[in-house]
Amino acid sequence: MSKGPEISLRRATMRDVEPMMDLINGLAADGLMLPRSPASIVEKIRDFIVATVDDEFAGCGALAIIWTDIAEVRSIAVDPRFQKLGLGRRLAQFLIDEAEELDIARVMAFTYVTGFFEKLGFSVVEHESLPHKVFTDCLKCPKFHKCDEVAVVKELGVPTGEGLPAVALPKPGMPLRVGR
Numbered sequence: 208m209s210k211g212p213e214i215s216l217r218r219a220t221m222r223d224v225e226p227m228m229d230l231i232n233g234l235a236a237d238g239l240m241l242p243r244s245p246a247s248i249v250e251k252i253r254d255f256i257v258a259t260v261d262d263e264f265a266g267c268g269a270l271a272i273i274w275t276d277i278a279e280v281r282s283i284a285v286d287p288r289f290q291k292l293g294l295g296r297r298l299a300q301f302l303i304d305e306a307e308e309l310d311i312a313r314v315m316a317f318t319y320v321t322g323f324f325e326k327l328g329f330s331v332v333e334h335e336s337l338p339h340k341v342f343t344d345c346l347k348c349p350k351f352h353k354c355d356e357v358a359v360v361k362e363l364g365v366p367t368g369e370g371l372p373a374v375a376l377p378k379p380g381m382p383l384r385v386g387r
């Protein structure tokens with residue numbers, strides 16, 4: 208009996224930067240996702256995971272921590288040769304599990320493929336319901352005033368309340384708290 212292709216997930220290394228750039232920016236050129244600069248991948252390499260098929264690079268994704276109670280599933284991309292094999296789901300689920308292990312209460316994504324995320328239990332929300340994301344990233348985005356991505360959120364099974372204080376966003380001019 209012939210064995211099927213061997214699919215694996217692993218943490219990204221610097222060797223993956225070029226294939227990740229080629230894949231993400233190739234799909235971005237077709238309008239399927241937003242492009243990423245080399246620096247935004249290199250500096251965030253620890254956020255990224257990679258999927259391989261028979262040891263060949265096949266896809267990637269990243270988990271960006273936005274705040275104490277929210278993380279973003281970002282840059283999920285599967286090489287068209289390996290799409291529809293379940294790699295996208297496995298990449299996303301790995302990142303969701305990682306957020307849960309960090310006691311992060313929910314994950315979000317900005318996407319053009321709402322249906323893919325709905326299959327993973329995400330629901331569509333208004334952009335305004337994600338102020339931390341807007342403050343940290345959206346303000347810097349050239350598409351800020353004409354964002355065409357859909358915001359989706361998935362609540363995780365992390366108990367909130369005691370032990371997980373919601374840390375307030377710092378306000379401009381507010382001194383940093385040092386010591387107790």
Ligand SMILES: CC(C)(COP(=O)(O)OP(=O)(O)OC[C@H]1O[C@@H](n2cnc3c(N)ncnc32)[C@H](O)[C@@H]1OP(=O)(O)O)[C@@H](O)C(=O)NCCC(=O)NCCS
Pocket residue numbers: 234239240241281282283284285286289290291292293294295296297317318319320321322323326
């Ligand atoms: C979206 C993408 C990551 C999906 O990867 P994939 O490996 O083909 O997806 P999977 O095979 O794991 O599919 C998981 C489920 O999502 C569904 N799905 C996949 N792509 C979908 C899409 N574009 N729209 C709606 N549903 C989709 C599949 O039918 C499958 O459902 P099932 O389990 O009921 O059969 C891939 O098509 C891709 O790289 N697209 C371009 C980049 C992109 O849009 N990234 C999204 C993040 S911004």
